[in-house]
Ligand SMILES: Nc1ncnc2c1ncn2[C@@H]1O[C@H](COP(=O)(O)OP(=O)(O)OP(=O)(O)O)[C@@H](O)[C@H]1O
């Protein structure tokens with residue numbers, strides 16, 4: 001299986017001198033195709049920092065990052081934009097949809113940013129919307145959707161450019177537990193089906209059983225207990241989506 | 243423009259409102275500029291339309307045609323300077339006259355010239371003056387009820403002139419101009435006003451080869467000014483145009499500020515949205531293009547609507563209202579309004595450039 005996301009000995013120190021804060025310390029993680037990894041940890045432990053570095057939004061102080069086998073450690077911000085648009089799919093906490101774009105346009109925007117336009121992109125967008133069960137909401141503005149529906153649009157958007165890696169930042173934070181679970185189930189099934197590597201930061205313990213691996217960050221260090229690996233046979237049910 | 247157009251459509255209300263304000267400001271700008279243009283013609287059209295390069299005035303007359311008196315010999319002096327020089331005498335005075343058979347006074351500006359010279363404007367109706375008591379007048383006198391063949395004059399002086407022709411766009415200091423023969427005018431001044439020495443107000447020069455400085459050097463006791471300076475020297479001209487130009491400048495600055503602030507506030511509201519867009523891979527240049535697209539579209543549509551409205555207003559304004567829309571002035575101010583809206587957008591662009599994609603994730607920064 002291919003290694004889609006690799007972090008090697010990543011350190012991140014914010015600021016310098018007296019005020020320096022070590023947010024990540026010797027963090028290494030490899031995520032393979034088809035793997036869904038959950039990142040948990042107490043507040044202030046460095047989860048967001050970890051996700052930002054894995055998502056080519058922030059450069060590490062030292063260490064190496066490979067996305068889709070491409071080294072992205074020392075890129076300019078323009079090049080990082082390109083990496084993000086082509087290789088990464090983001091799912092954020094909330095309010096991450098553009099308020100003035102209809103559901104279909106939310107997806108088309110992403111392919112536009114990657115320089116793809118035309119019938120093909122539209123076809124693909126409709127397919128994805130169909131898969132997350134929102135084709136009938138294609139011409140709705142986000143304000144007319146429920147929280148769960150919005151997160152499902154965000155998931156479809158994350159998959160739009162066929163990225164190798166999906167990164168999610170507390171995707172269930174703004175949802176009730178039933179809908180939160182449905183959203184994570186949908187992510188898990190898409191990741192499996194399409195052979196993506198996915199990393200999700202979460203506080204929601206009830207969805208951890210849907211992930212293949214669980215890693216914990218504490219005081220900037222990453223721990224993985226092999227015993228935490230949960231059974232992968234549980235099939236997500238798309239029918240309970242909110 | 244993918245984002246720009248969709249946002250305009252989605253937030254019709256707020257963009258419509260700023261568009262409306264833009265339309266009103268642009269409309270007012272155009273109306274004031276039309277007025278400035280019209281008043282300028284009303285004040286100086288005789289000089290502006292004159293086929294002349296320079297005016298020779300008496301020294302120390304401070305560019306004022308009305309103040310100058312040159313001895314008649316000066317004309318020959320000027321003519322002998324250079325064969326290329328075309329010089330003609332001009333005398334001028336302001337009068338209040340009666341139309342024969344009426345008790346209402348009419349203000350006129352008498353311009354006495356050589357009837358066959360180049361200073362004589364083209365006649366739109368009737369014919370050129372042939373006899374001493376014949377005059378050609380500006381067509382705006384028609385509004386005062388004057389027709390071909392009518393006579394106007396001064397009862398006290400016992401003079402009467404017959405209107406034999408009309409000409410167009412000849413006004414001086416907001417007063418219709420009456421053209422008469424300069425020879426006759428000089429005699430008249432000597433006879434009725436008791437002037438001892440014959441004089442001209444000015445000598446009007448047209449020349450391709452001689453410039454102002456050479457003229458000034460070669461003439462004693464004289465002041466040489468350009469046509470533009472002569473226009474500026476008309477009493478009240480500078481003050482009138484100056485205040486209107488200042489109004490226009492203020493309107494354009496106001497338009498710039500309104501738009502800059504509006505787009506800046508909207509940009510501030512959208513900071514987190516820009517963070518998300520950058521996180522999913524939108525470059526600053528892409529977001530900037532969309533913003534400039536919105537600003538341009540709004541400004542162009544607003545200016546276009548105001549141009550339409552301005553022409554509408556100009557069609558219903560009374561004939562006597564000094565209102566004139568020049569296409570060059572209109573396009574200049576339109577360009578300026580659009581330009582300042584883009585300059586105003588720079589403030590927002592700077593803010594967008596500063597947004598960090600990382601703001602989309604967690605609490606980091
Ligand atoms: N821009 C920054 N400058 C300085 N220190 C920072 C910055 N961002 C984060 N930190 C520090 O780095 C550490 C890790 O922060 P991070 O945001 O990654 O935590 P987190 O695990 O996401 O917390 P939470 O669960 O509350 O979101 C914290 O101690 C935080 O104060």
Ligand SMILES: [Mg+2]
Nearest residue numbers: 047048604605
């Ligand atoms: Mg966080």
